[in-house]
Amino acid sequence: MNILVTGANGQLGTELGIILEKSKLADNLFLASHDDLDITNFTAVRDFTIKHHIDTIINCAAYTAVDDAEDNYIKAKQINCIGPQNLASTGCKIIHPSTDYVFSGQKKQPYKPTDETNPSTIYGYTKLMGEQAVTKNAKEYVIIRTSWVFSPYGKNFVKTMRKLGATKKNIDIVSDQIGTPTYAKDLASAIVEIIPQMNPNNRGIYHFSNMGQCSWYDFACEIMKLSELKCKVYPIPTHAYPTKALRPKYSVLDTTKIRDIFGIEPAPWQDALQRCIHKIKEIERQ
Secondary structure: OEEEEEOOOOHHHHHHHHHHHHHOOOOEEEEEOOOOOOOOOHHHHHHHHHHOOOOEEEEOOOOOOHHHHOOOHHHHHHHHHHHHHHHHOOOOEEEEEEEHHHOOOOOOOOEOOOOOOOOOOHHHHHHHHHHHHHHHHOOOEEEEEEOOEEOOOOOOHHHHHHHHHHHOOEEEEEOOOEEOOEEHHHHHHHHHHHHHHOOHHHOEEEEOOOEOOEEHHHHHHHHHHHHOOOOEEEEEOHHHOOOOOOOOOEOOEOOHHHHHHHOOOOOEHHHHHHHHHHHHHHHHHO
């Protein structure tokens, strides 16, 4: 099996590269950054997959700057929609991560894959368009919506909080947005489990996150505690921290389907966070 991972320098792409290289699932593994492959160029995508006899694509490339996307619709659409369309049109199997931002965030119970989508941001809208492009063009596909991704790599909430916690006495964090943190390593492990199980009968949309739910405030408090930082965290409402793009008030994902179909059991987010912080400290000591 020849596997292509796009967006290989990001949080999920990095974790996938590490796990796939150890798993020996791929006969040949291609970890492609934007410099290696421009997914918005169909000719480049087609030629790459033919040249390297790619069987399976994991598309980790995405435009994830939520606020900046409000002023950069064309760029966000190119990466989040046209790119997935090009990859899905190659005839390869494709696993395509998506986002909780495809939902309005107005629900009070965990979102199921079958729930109505209604994004309130350009980012969410272009990611939804990407999902639709994959379902329309790919023969075998798995779309995995996830949320609040963190890892020891790249930019994310955990690393930002640790940096602030080490330099400030107190910080204010939004307490009325509820979701579920997801460790990129756990999502990557789930994807690696799914690859050999893919077939036309289980193609579709799934949800994956770690288990449980919390606010950004709760998340920040746990980060400080596990990092042994003395920075005080104070809760504030969303209106006290205005942003260009509207964040979902509630975006917890129901992971029942991915557990039932693929036998994947997500770990609690607190456990995942503890493992991530342990890894961050290990990297810092090197």
